[in-house]
Amino acid sequence: MGSAQLRAPQDFVPDIPSTQRPSNVVPLRAQRVQLEIFVTGTSPDAFRHHLASLLHSPLGVYISHTQMLRDKVCVHFNIASEDLDFTLHTLIATMSEATIGSITRIAR
Numbered sequence: 001m002g003s004a005q006l007r008a009p010q011d012f013v014p015d016i017p018s019t020q021r022p023s024n025v026v027p028l029r030a031q032r033v034q035l036e037i038f039v040t041g042t043s044p045d046a047f048r049h050h051l052a053s054l055l056h057s058p059l060g061v062y063i064s065h066t067q068m069l070r071d072k073v074c075v076h077f078n079i080a081s082e083d084l085d086f087t088l089h090t091l092i093a094t095m096s097e098a099t100i101g102s103i104t105r106i107a108r
Contacts, residue, residue: 033084034064035077036101037091047073050095057094062087078106 039050047068054060054075064078075098079087084103091098 031081032106033079033081033103034106035079035084035087035103037075037077037095038069038072038099038101039075039095039097040072040099050098051075054095057090059087059090059094074101 039047039054041047041050051066051073054063059077062077062079062083064076066076067074077087088100091100
C-alpha cells in the first residue's frame with residue numbers, strides 16, 4: 001500500500017501573476033434613473049394620505065423629492081436601474097391610482 005503524502009498549499013494553489021492580481025479599484029456605481037409618478041386627489045387630506053402611504057412603503061427610501069402641482073402631486077424617485085422592475089411592481093401594488101410618468105437617466 002502507498003502512503004499519503006502531505007502537500008504544501010503552494011503545490012495546489014496556482015500563483016497569480018502580478019498583472020492579474022485583484023486591484024483595489026472600486027467599481028463604478030450603478031447607473032441611476034429618475035422615475036416620476038403623479039398622484040391625483042380631491043383634497044389636501046387625500047394628498048397627505050397618498051404621500052404618507054408612499055413614505056411608509058418600501059418605496060419611501062427611493063423618494064428624492066415631491067412637487068405640488070395644481071391638482072396633483074409629482075413624486076420623483078431616484079433609483080438604480082437594476083431596481084426599476086421592483087419599483088414598478090411595488091408601485092403598482094401600493095398605489096394603483098398613481099400615474100407613471102417619465103423615466104430618465106440621471107447624468108453624473
